[in-house]
Amino acid sequence: MDVAFINPFVESVYDFFSTMLDSEVQRKSLSLREGYRAAPNDVVASIDLDGWIRGTVEISFPRGTAIAVFNRLTGMDSREVDDSVLDSVGESVNIIAGSAKAKLGQADAPPLDLGIPRVFCGHQDGIDSQTMRWIEISFASGLGPLALRVAFQADS
Amino acid sequence: MKALVVDDSETTRRILVRSLVKAEILSCDEAADGREAITACLNNEYDVVLMDWNMPNMSGLDAVKAIRSAGKQVPIIMVTTESEKARVVDAIKAGANNYICKPFQPDVLAAKIKETLLKADT
Numbered sequence: 054m055d056v057a058f059i060n061p062f063v064e065s066v067y068d069f070f071s072t073m074l075d076s077e078v079q080r081k082s083l084s085l086r087e088g089y090r091a092a093p094n095d096v097v098a099s100i101d102l103d104g105w106i107r108g109t110v111e112i113s114f115p116r117g118t119a120i121a122v123f124n125r126l127t128g129m130d131s132r133e134v135d136d137s138v139l140d141s142v143g144e145s146v147n148i149i150a151g152s153a154k155a156k157l158g159q160a161d162a163p164p165l166d167l168g169i170p171r172v173f174c175g176h177q178d179g180i181d182s183q184t185m186r187w188i189e190i191s192f193a194s195g196l197g198p199l200a201l202r203v204a205f206q207a208d209s
Numbered sequence: 210m211k212a213l214v215v216d217d218s219e220t221t222r223r224i225l226v227r228s229l230v231k232a233e234i235l236s237c238d239e240a241a242d243g244r245e246a247i248t249a250c251l252n253n254e255y256d257v258v259l260m261d262w263n264m265p266n267m268s269g270l271d272a273v274k275a276i277r278s279a280g281k282q283v284p285i286i287m288v289t290t291e292s293e294k295a296r297v298v299d300a301i302k303a304g305a306n307n308y309i310c311k312p313f314q315p316d317v318l319a320a321k322i323k324e325t326l327l328k329a330d331t
Contacts, residue, residue: 151290
């Protein structure tokens with residue numbers, strides 16, 4: 054996977070946090086991962102992109118970050134991960150991936166198609182995450198830590 | 210004034226409702242996909258519709274086409290992650306009146322709602 058694909062997603066994480074969460078975010082480490090198992094404490098949202106490149110984007114929030122993001126987005130005061138919090142994590146990956154796909158756009162190619170987000174807590178059997186090759190970027194933010202994972206292959 | 214907010218995300222619907230309040234629209238219905246949006250528009254009169262693009266069952270773009278085919282002239286603002294120029298052109302051709310890309314600030318959306326309502330009045 055071309056690392057050049059990653060920058061639009063990092064920029065989109067910055068845009069999402071500054072525009073909708075009024076929070077700063079700082080990029081930390083970048084690593085390559087041959088599959089992974091989500092930590093039991095993590096809320097993970099995944100979305101597919103399809104077109105001249107195909108792949109999957111994931112955003113992973115520890116539960117505390119997920120609750121803080123939900124509360125900041127909605128003005129609510131949730132204390133636990135419920136369906137509403139899961140929905141907000143799904144919408145987060147939708148916004149980040151959607152914003153990034155426009156930045157990735159090629160003049161001679163139609164826009165990439167964006168899928169519907171899937172959200173899960175902790176490790177789930179049958180999720181492709183374990184077999185895919187990911188680039189993972191970790192971030193620190195005013196709402197807690199988070200990670201972005203991207204796995205892509207370009208059409209030949 | 211009454212609005213319809215259409216998005217499969219409950220979180221985004223809550224954000225949209227807050228933007229409507231900033232635009233002084235205090236009454237609204239909600240729909241979670243394009244099919245629900247069409248049913249709501251055919252059975253109610255709205256002053257404005259806020260419409261997502263990517264949703265299960267039926268997309269916002271197809272819903273806009275169906276609402277216009279049914280002769281409904283309600284102002285429709287697309288609120289979507291689809292920000293490529295080609296997508297904006299598709300939505301305007303289908304009958305959308307205005308367009309705002311996610312991520313957005315609620316105040317910016319509120320201003321766009323007011324602008325769209327003013328244009329619809331003239």
